[in-house]
Amino acid sequence: MADKLRIGIIGCGGIANGKHMPSLSRLDTVEMVAFCDIIEEKATTAAAKYGSADAKVYTDYKKVLADKTIDVVHVLTPNISHAEITIAALEAGKHVMCEKPMAKTAADARLMVAAAKKSGKKLTIGYQSRHRNDSQYLKQAIEDGKLGEIYYAKAHAVRRRAVPTWGVFLDEEKQGGGPLIDIGTHALDLTLWLMNNYEPKMVVGNVYHKLSQKENAANAWGPWDPKKFTVEDSAFGFITMKNGATVSLDASWALNTLQVDEAKCTLCGTEGGSDMLGGLRFNGENYGRLYETKVDLGAGGAAFYEGKAETDTDREARLWIECILNDTDPVVLPEQACVVSELLEAIYKSAATGQPVFFE
Numbered sequence: 504m505a506d507k508l509r510i511g512i513i514g515c516g517g518i519a520n521g522k523h524m525p526s527l528s529r530l531d532t533v534e535m536v537a538f539c540d541i542i543e544e545k546a547t548t549a550a551a552k553y554g555s556a557d558a559k560v561y562t563d564y565k566k567v568l569a570d571k572t573i574d575v576v577h578v579l580t581p582n583i584s585h586a587e588i589t590i591a592a593l594e595a596g597k598h599v600m601c602e603k604p605m606a607k608t609a610a611d612a613r614l615m616v617a618a619a620k621k622s623g624k625k626l627t628i629g630y631q632s633r634h635r636n637d638s639q640y641l642k643q644a645i646e647d648g649k650l651g652e653i654y655y656a657k658a659h660a661v662r663r664r665a666v667p668t669w670g671v672f673l674d675e676e677k678q679g680g681g682p683l684i685d686i687g688t689h690a691l692d693l694t695l696w697l698m699n700n701y702e703p704k705m706v707v708g709n710v711y712h713k714l715s716q717k718e719n720a721a722n723a724w725g726p727w728d729p730k731k732f733t734v735e736d737s738a739f740g741f742i743t744m745k746n747g748a749t750v751s752l753d754a755s756w757a758l759n760t761l762q763v764d765e766a767k768c769t770l771c772g773t774e775g776g777s778d779m780l781g782g783l784r785f786n787g788e789n790y791g792r793l794y795e796t797k798v799d800l801g802a803g804g805a806a807f808y809e810g811k812a813e814t815d816t817d818r819e820a821r822l823w824i825e826c827i828l829n830d831t832d833p834v835v836l837p838e839q840a841c842v843v844s845e846l847l848e849a850i851y852k853s854a855a856t857g858q859p860v861f862f863e
Contacts, residue, residue: 507531509534510534510536510576511536512537512576513567513577514581515546515579518602518629523577527553527577527824530820535554536555536573538558538560540562547560564588568591568592575599575600576592577601581670581674581677582677582679585604585605589615593621598625599619601627602628604628604684605837605840612844615841616838625827625832626833627826627834630689630692631815633819634822634834637779637782640800641697644777645698650771650772651775652773652774653748653771654748656750657752657768658687658751659764659766660754660764660765661763662682662686662765663758664720664721665724665757666757668722668724673731673733675733676733680847681736682755683710683738683851684847687740687752687753687847688844690752690767691843692835692843693767695843697768700748701839703744703842703845703862704744705859706853708850708860709739709853711736711738712732714759716729737753738752738850764779764780767779782797783797784796785798
């Protein structure tokens with residue numbers, strides 16, 4: 504392996520420019536040497552801003568994978584192509600960071616897990632919410648037993664009016680769904696990880712196409728075209744785990760509500776509870792009295808890296824690269840992300856059939 508890990512970026516759109524490339528550029532252990540996008544101009548622009556001196560530009564991802572000097576690939580394309588590109592990259596001997604959700608379908612997610620095992624290469628999924636300061640603090644508290652057995656949780660991914668109207672977000676064929684698979688996936692991953700519970704028993708779900716059909720609707724990113732809005736505008740799931748725990752999931756891009764929280768969760772256990780609504784809070788009972796506390800995650804509680812407060816996305820990139828260099832497991836295991844995809848698909852299936860979906 505060279506002095507620096509050589510990285511290829513496949514998909515140079517919003518998530519690449521907003522998250523992956525800036526965070527990777529702040530690491531001195533990597534260099535971005537290949538940029539691929541079906542729109543060549545996007546790849547050229549990215550290479551000019553973030554690329555190494557010898558960086559190459561492609562419109563065909565297979566040419567990136569053919570470069571034997573590339574160690575790592577970041578798959579940052581629409582959901583429909585996650586599995587195809589990831590599996591090909593693993594088979595080509597690359598470690599892979601794939602953006603969330605893992606895949607458009609649960610079957611594809613399972614194929615990705617199998618490909619990673621067969622290749623011996625590392626695969627992780629871009630669930631950066633695990634890397635926030637509040638998430639890290641809460642995970643430690645749970646591992647220390649502060650909540651006891653967590654038997655009820657709620658995953659929050661609710662926007663009042665923030666429908667992404669660009670790219671392929673509203674295209675069911677390319678994405679597999681709307682807010683449930685887009686932002687619900689973050690809230691559900693965070694909740695299951697904090698609970699350390701990946702054994703679902705049964706799922707019931709409903710999805711809605713209500714506000715999506717309104718013309719000239721108020722929206723953070725401008726009105727949408729109802730004819731092109733082929734995904735749900737909101738979705739709700741109720742999950743029973745094999746150990747009896749309950750997880751409810753609310754996801755919306757457009758909902759008439761004032762209670763909005765995204766990539767947050769509420770956890771209730773035998774020894775105490777916690778939530779991320781308006782800051783990280785704990786509640787419970789001490790010496791015959793109820794208590795609630797709010798955690799100060801300011802300078803004293805933040806993780807620092809090279810003298811600066813480290814963002815969740817920078818921490819995600821650093822820990823991903825370190826797991827490759829040190830040959831350790833990534834923070835987000837592909838098997839965990841696969842369960843998230845299976846649950847999302849079960850909610851869609853339950854909504855379509857009007858029946859509960861049972862897991863073996």
